[in-house]
Amino acid sequence: MHPLLLLAALSSQITFDTVQNGDIYTITPxxxxxxxxxxxVQIRAVRTGNGGQSTSVQRHTVTIPAHQLTALSRLRMTLSPQDNLSITVTVTDGQSLRLSQQWGGTS
Structure with missing residues (x-):
């Protein structure tokens, strides 16, 4: 891989800001x-628990400026003690850029 492309790939990243208040989680990719x-941008949330499984998918197009932390969405979920939550975020320009990151949590 060309050194400039490698540097650009390494300086691009997806992170998750997570706040828990009791059994309520607020996750901001x-x-x-x-x-x-x-x-x-595609955000896929899969919640699994005693009641079964639910899946939510959001897709939208967003303009993201360079070198600026940009919130992509805000998800607020109430999780029971046996629930598992997996969130996968994918960002692509349809050409050379494709980033994907997963967050997982249990209450």
């Missing part, structure tokens, strides 16, 4: 990119 982008 955030992205920082090395270059500005009009990107497609």
């Amino acid at each position: 955030q992205v920082t990119l090395a270059q500005s982008c009009v990107c497609q």
